[in-house]
Amino acid sequence: MTSTRSTTARLTQAGLNLIGQALSIYDADLRLAVCNRPFATMFDLPDRLTRPGTSFAETIRYLLERGEYGEVEDIDAMLDERVAQARAFEPHYLERTRPSGQIIAVEGSPLPQGGWVTVYTDITASRAQERLLRARSEVLSEQLLERHEALELANRKLAASNAALREAQAEATEMAARIQLTTEMLPAHIARLDRDRRYTFSNRRLGAVMPGAQSDILGLTMEEALGPRTYVDIKPRLTAALEGAPSVFEITHEPSARRIRISFTPDTSEGEVTGVYALSVDITEEAQARAAVAQSAGRQVAAQLTSGMAHDFANLLTVILGLKDRLAGLDLPSDAVPAVEAIGVAATRGGALIDRIARLSGPRDLVPRATDLAAFLAEAVLLAEASLPGGITLSTRVEGLDTPVLLDPEALRDAVLNLVLNARDAIGPEAGRIEIAAVNIRDTWVELSVTDSGPGFSAQALEKGVEPFFTEKGEDGTGLGLSMVYDLVKLAGGRTRLSNADGGGARVSLRLPLRQPPPGPAPTLVLLVEDAAHIREAVRDRLVAAGHSVVEAASVAEAKDVMAIDGIGMVLSDIMLKSSETGLDLARLAAERDLPVALMTSLPLDAPLYREAATDWPVIRKPFTLEKLAAALA
Structure with a gap:
């Protein structure tokens, strides 16, 4: 229903704009309800005075100050008089000569629901012709009068055609602006190239899709816009499209290392290709995910193929090693002993090789x-x-x-x-x-x-x-x-x-x-465990600055009591605490209660506690910024 009303409003406005006379409608509150384009043109009004809701007084003041009614000594008094006349509105017809010499017929009629409609007609030409006719009527022939009437009819038709043309031009301009705005909002580059491979349209998004490329490319050839290095990958597909063959393909944009999908669609007219429409989309993340999925699927197939083979080879190697041990227990010639030992070494290396194959093809989930x-x-x-x-x-x-x-x-x-x-x-x-x-x-x-x-x-x-x-x-x-x-x-x-x-x-x-870690968790109640008061205070300030609430503890024993409080959303603890228990002990207890844990430390990288902590929990090294803290908490 809303769409229908909107369409009707646009059609009504377009119809009013085609009328050769100026028209305005003011409501009972003396505010503009609607006007057509000739109204703005006739009185040379700025856009702000032709918008619905504009007060009658504001428009009259503008005309008075511009001299539309000649020299006026007291503009405010004249304005009050005109507004009062408008409030006690009566139907009227008058002709007024403007300072420019233009003669306008003004006809106003009240509306049943309040307000009025006024029609303004430019009668300058007709009044001049009437004066001329009266002055020279004795010498004008019947044929001249007929030709005058025919010319006036032709002029009216021409004026109507010009009005229709202006309205169509305005509509086309507005539609083109809407299309340009819409295409520039899309996360893709949309363009058209002619047969000379020059851009005749572009939504100016090329630089966003292919970083480093310029966006204002109208009139440039594709090679000039993209550069020879990129164009050489695209040229065969563009040539085929200009011959009528559509295509969809992917390239790596070397200057930015991004993966781009490009679609070419021939633009045909009467069976002849006149150009090519091009759509370019950045699919870097999609290509990365696709490669990861394909590799994962390949690993599963390899695991299925190798698991049975590895099992059989392991059995064979077990038999070989058993026979080797049996041979080693026999009374063999001295020159046979090295051969038996070599069999054992080879079988042992074969077992290690099978283990590596299993790790290569077996399941492994990345944990970024x-x-x-x-x-x-x-x-x-x-x-x-x-x-x-x-x-x-x-x-x-x-x-x-x-x-x-x-x-x-x-x-x-x-x-x-x-x-x-x-x-x-x-x-x-x-x-x-x-x-x-x-x-x-x-x-x-x-x-x-x-x-x-x-x-x-x-x-x-x-x-x-x-x-x-x-x-x-x-x-x-x-x-x-x-x-x-x-x-x-x-x-x-x-x-x-x-x-x-x-x-x-x-x-x-x-x-x-290159992936940025997700932002830290939503503001929550953080249990902060740190035995150094000054460090605890500094970390608490950072947490509060990030939007979290904080409860504090100086030891694992104290933290255990606090952890029983309802609403604890996360534990952030130092690894090395001045007690028999460490931050790792607290982290294990928190994990049993399904509480997220992050650890902080200034221990060296080769410290056993550091290595043990980094295996299971995110560890942030002191000192740290808010960004690193947010990444660790995430």
């Missing part, structure tokens, strides 16, 4: 949480340095990742340590360098790379390095290390790249989706 990459890399260095010879230095670098990101730190730690050990083996006994870097790539990816100063990857390793069982270590390698790293990254929706560094050496780059 807020991860401070600087602290994460510091811990990785601490764990890896024990396995590195003295001549190899291990360094880290973090760029653009000052706040926590959402990653699975346990799975990522396994991957990083695997790559560091591979780099160590590549460098060999000589002195060398290994660098672990974490870099923000255009707010889309976290690129974690391990670079060494060794001889670098061979051509074959660059091609097949992530394939299962590929190794260049001979009998010392299983060929499953990089495969497991590749599998982990794919499972997270990322990608792995092997390359050789510019200065020599190998580089393995892991690109993982």
